Amino acid sequence: MKKVAFHTLGCKLNFAETSTIAREFTGNGYQRVNFSEVADVYLINTCSVTKKADKKSEQAVKKARNINPNATIIVMGCYAQLDPEKLASIHGVDMVLGHREKFNVFKYLDEIQTHKEKPEIHTCKLNEIKNYHHAYSQGDRTRSFLKIQDGCDYFCAYCTIPLARGRSRNQEIKEIVKQAEEIAESGIKEIILTGVNIGDFGKTTNESFLDLLKELNKVESIQRYRISSIEPDLLTEEIISFIAQSEKFLPHFHIPLQSGCNDILDKMNRKYHRELFKNKVDQIRKKIPDAFIGVDVIVGFPGEDNEKFKITEKFLQEIDASYYHVFPFSERPNTKAAKMNNKIPGDVIRQRAQIIQKMAEEKQHEFYKKHINEIRPVLFEHYNKNGEMFGFTDNYIKVETRYNENLAETIKNAKLVQINNNGNVEIKF
Numbered sequence: 001m002k003k004v005a006f007h008t009l010g011c012k013l014n015f016a017e018t019s020t021i022a023r024e025f026t027g028n029g030y031q032r033v034n035f036s037e038v039a040d041v042y043l044i045n046t047c048s049v050t051k052k053a054d055k056k057s058e059q060a061v062k063k064a065r066n067i068n069p070n071a072t073i074i075v076m077g078c079y080a081q082l083d084p085e086k087l088a089s090i091h092g093v094d095m096v097l098g099h100r101e102k103f104n105v106f107k108y109l110d111e112i113q114t115h116k117e118k119p120e121i122h123t124c125k126l127n128e129i130k131n132y133h134h135a136y137s138q139g140d141r142t143r144s145f146l147k148i149q150d151g152c153d154y155f156c157a158y159c160t161i162p163l164a165r166g167r168s169r170n171q172e173i174k175e176i177v178k179q180a181e182e183i184a185e186s187g188i189k190e191i192i193l194t195g196v197n198i199g200d201f202g203k204t205t206n207e208s209f210l211d212l213l214k215e216l217n218k219v220e221s222i223q224r225y226r227i228s229s230i231e232p233d234l235l236t237e238e239i240i241s242f243i244a245q246s247e248k249f250l251p252h253f254h255i256p257l258q259s260g261c262n263d264i265l266d267k268m269n270r271k272y273h274r275e276l277f278k279n280k281v282d283q284i285r286k287k288i289p290d291a292f293i294g295v296d297v298i299v300g301f302p303g304e305d306n307e308k309f310k311i312t313e314k315f316l317q318e319i320d321a322s323y324y325h326v327f328p329f330s331e332r333p334n335t336k337a338a339k340m341n342n343k344i345p346g347d348v349i350r351q352r353a354q355i356i357q358k359m360a361e362e363k364q365h366e367f368y369k370k371h372i373n374e375i376r377p378v379l380f381e382h383y384n385k386n387g388e389m390f391g392f393t394d395n396y397i398k399v400e401t402r403y404n405e406n407l408a409e410t411i412k413n414a415k416l417v418q419i420n421n422n423g424n425v426e427i428k429f
Contacts, residue, residue: 001030002031002041004022004025004040005033005034005035005041006021006022006032006035006042006045007043007060007063007064009047009053010049010077010078011049011194012192013135013147013150013194013195014078016135016146017045017102017103017135017147019136020103020134020135022139023138024106035060039067039068040071040072041071042068042073043074043076044057044064044073044074046075048077048078048082048083048164049078049160049161049330049332050327050330050332051330051332053079057077057079058087061087062090062092064092069092072094072095073092073093074094074097074109074112075087075095075097076096076098076099078161080096080099080102081099081123081165082160082164082333082334095108095122096119096120097123098122098123098129099129099166100129101122103131108122129165129167130166132150132169132170132204134175134176135147136182138183138188142381143188143189143191143379144183144188144190144192145191145192146180146193147194148176148198149168149169149170149198149201150168150169150170151168151169151196152165152168152196152197153200153203154197154269155269156258156269157267157269157337157340158298159332159335160332160335165196170202170204173205173211173212173215174215176212177215177219180216181219184219187409188222189222189223189224189410190223190224190226191225191226192228193216193225193226193227198227198228198229199230199235199239200234209234210236210242213239214242223411224248224379224394224411225249227253227254228254229255229256229296230254231255231271232255232280233272235253235255235280240288244287250394251288251291251394251395252292252394253284253292253294254295254296255280255281255294255295256296257277257296258298259297259298259304260274260311260312260313260314260315261274261304261308261309263303263308264303264308264312267302269336274315278315281293281319281320281321282320290395292367292395292397293320293322294325295316295324296324296327297316297326297327298326298327298328299312299326299349299352299353299356300344301337302340302342302343303342304344313359322363323360324356327353328352329349361423364423368425371393372419372425373417375414375415376393376394376397377413378391378412378413379409379410380412381408384403387403388401389403389407389408390424391407397416398423398424400420400425401414414428414429
């Protein structure tokens with residue numbers, strides 16, 4: 001039996017797509033093994049959101065080559081779509097597949113077995129990325145990432161994703177509901193809705209994101225849903241109100257801000273100002289006071305002088321968020337930001353990232369502390385780490401307790417007792 005190994009970089013959407021492709025391999029007689037093991041075929045699903053992501057993709061190729069020099073190495077995903085020639089030039093790569101082609105990997109795999117003299121490149125032009133392929137993850141028995149949307153029409157000045165994945169598109173709600181029902185049949189308790197710009201759902205089917213939430217809410221066997229990152233201008237009051245009254249959609253939001261300075265937001269080509277963002281946070285707090293609100297922030301964007309960074313820093317201190325995901329600005333080829341003047345030095349960017357990261361940890365600690373002594377539902381994971389197990393409350397507080405196999409993959413009410421030295425919350429029943 002041939003063996004196949006997968007390595008995924010980047011977003012939850014990539015993980016959902018890798019898992020779907022992996023199921024095709026196992027359905028065709030392959031045995032899936034860990035990426036660190038000897039395999040006949042290695043598939044690397046790349047990310048290109050930062051220079052660091054590009055580097056990690058290249059390192060994964062070298063790792064696979066070192067494990068088995070005779071293996072077939074296939075590289076796919078965003079980096080493969082954006083710069084296929086560069087990936088093909090890396091020693092050991094046998095095939096590069098763009099976003100349209102990656103779901104036809106078996107067709108190309110048959111070809112490569114007899115044409116291995118030089119790397120095969122199968123990618124299409126940006127305007128040809130129009131297909132939509134459903135995907136969801138399996139393997140983690142606790143939760144599943146369900147793809148509901150692909151592509152993006154926003155073209156933010158710093159971002160290559162629209163250049164890699166094409167325009168916003170989705171399939172019909174009824175098809176996504178079927179996939180949720182398939183996930184439920186495997187015993188998974190929680191689904192995370194993922195995509196590139198999920199709030200834009202429905203553009204190609206004349207439906208809406210809220211319509212989708214209402215239909216998914218009816219799938220009986222799924223107990224919990226989380227919404228991944230949603231743009232603030234697409235997070236409507238109706239969506240917030242629906243989540244507030246739903247027993248299945250959890251009090252957890254992930255909203256990209258990127259900058260707390262309106263001048264920088266304009267330069268980034270974002271579709272809102274800080275006032276709208278604050279209004280969304282305030283709406284959530286009014287309707288769902290105990291919600292976890294995670295916020296994305298980019299520091300060091302071109303033109304972000306010290307005064308503008310201080311404006312962002314002050315804004316982040318003022319809004320009632322629960323955590324900040326900080327991203328040092330990374331210049332990407334073929335974006336508007338790459339052509340901008342007033343670039344910020346790398347050491348300044350790193351210093352700013354450290355400032356926001358410290359604030360993020362303080363915000364999270366403050367959020368956790370506020371909920372100590374509450375009883376909340378926890379979904380426990382099955383991993384045993386040195387005799388400890390972990391889980392997440394409905395509002396995304398990470399808990400830690402002694403491993404008990406009877407708790408694994410179950411949802412139990414637990415009292416939040418105290419924050420431990422790991423930054424997690426200890427519980428008792």
